[in-house]
Amino acid sequence: xxxxxxxxxxxxxxxxxxxxxxxxxxxxxxxxxxxxxxxxxxxxxxxxxxxxxxxxxxxxxxxxxxxxxxxxxxxxxxxxxxxxxxxxxxxxxxxxxxxxxxxxxxxxxxxxxxxxxxxxxxxxxxxxxxxxxx
Amino acid sequence: xxxxxxxxxxxxxxxxxxxxxxxxxxxxxxxxxxxxxxxxxxxxxxxxxxxxxxxxxxxxxxxxxxxxxxxxxxxxxxxxxxxxxxxxxxxxxxxxxxxxxxxxxxxxxxxxxxxxxxxxxxxxxxxxxxx
Numbered sequence: 001x002x003x004x005x006x007x008x009x010x011x012x013x014x015x016x017x018x019x020x021x022x023x024x025x026x027x028x029x030x031x032x033x034x035x036x037x038x039x040x041x042x043x044x045x046x047x048x049x050x051x052x053x054x055x056x057x058x059x060x061x062x063x064x065x066x067x068x069x070x071x072x073x074x075x076x077x078x079x080x081x082x083x084x085x086x087x088x089x090x091x092x093x094x095x096x097x098x099x100x101x102x103x104x105x106x107x108x109x110x111x112x113x114x115x116x117x118x119x120x121x122x123x124x125x126x127x128x129x130x131x132x133x134x
Numbered sequence: 135x136x137x138x139x140x141x142x143x144x145x146x147x148x149x150x151x152x153x154x155x156x157x158x159x160x161x162x163x164x165x166x167x168x169x170x171x172x173x174x175x176x177x178x179x180x181x182x183x184x185x186x187x188x189x190x191x192x193x194x195x196x197x198x199x200x201x202x203x204x205x206x207x208x209x210x211x212x213x214x215x216x217x218x219x220x221x222x223x224x225x226x227x228x229x230x231x232x233x234x235x236x237x238x239x240x241x242x243x244x245x246x247x248x249x250x251x252x253x254x255x256x257x258x259x260x261x262x263x264x265x
Contacts, residue, residue, distance in 0.1 A: 019153035026161055046247040050254035054173040100173060103243050109199075110239030112246070116263065120183040129247055130175040 040064040041072050043104040048131040059096045060128075061087070065103035069111060080114045087122035102130040176250050178261060194262075195224060195233050199249060201240035214245070217252035225256065236264035 041064040064072040071078050091097050198206040224231055237246050253261050
């Protein structure tokens with residue numbers, strides 16, 4: 001008895017729908033992605049002309065200061081006096097720490113000076129005042 | 135002859151071969167056009183605690199800011215917009231000059247930033263923040 005060769009099956013994944021899938025993915029990501037705006041306090045930052053970019057966000061910690069005098073770090077409200085401990089801890093884990101002060105333009109300088117003092121005590125000396133471009 | 139002869143079903147097709155290319159084009163367009171907003175600001179380095187340095191007073195220009203936003207450079211009131219020019223001339227005369235910014239506790243942060251901005255625009259080398 002002769003073994004009959006079976007006819008070869010042609011298997012192919014239909015690729016006609018591939019563009020549809022890509023489109024669906026594009027639209028899904030376009031619709032669902034919200035460009036992360038900043039969390040933190042509700043502030044209006046001052047404007048400045050001569051500004052520099054922060055190279056990376058990896059080493060940056062933000063201190064939010066609102067015009068009501070609230071101070072927030074990592075989405076938690078703190079007393080000004082506790083900044084030194086928080087920043088000291090951050091500074092020991094990341095020596096390249098840059099502190100970005102995001103403060104409302106109507107904040108009085110006594111609060112900012114207190115924050116400076118705390119940062120100096122924590123040895124976190126690289127500071128960046130966040131501003132808007134003019 | 136029958137007029138009601140059924141016509142053969144015709145297939146009309148849209149060329150879909152380039153559809154993927156279009157999708158990729160859109161994808162690349164959005165990738166290029168999206169700007170991830172970078173943080174911008176004025177960078178300074180605070181003096182270390184206890185690291186005060188004595189300096190000759192002729193190498194220091196004091197800039198004082200009062201609560202209503204007036205700026206005094208070496209006891210003369212100046213307009214904020216003028217600071218840049220004034221500092222540039224001072225720096226030509228004395229390149230070692232250190233500018234010390236001192237603000238009243240009731241001064242608005244906005245004015246302080248404007249003054250710092252002027253200093254930065256004048257390419258000041260050393261800015262000291264007096265408390």
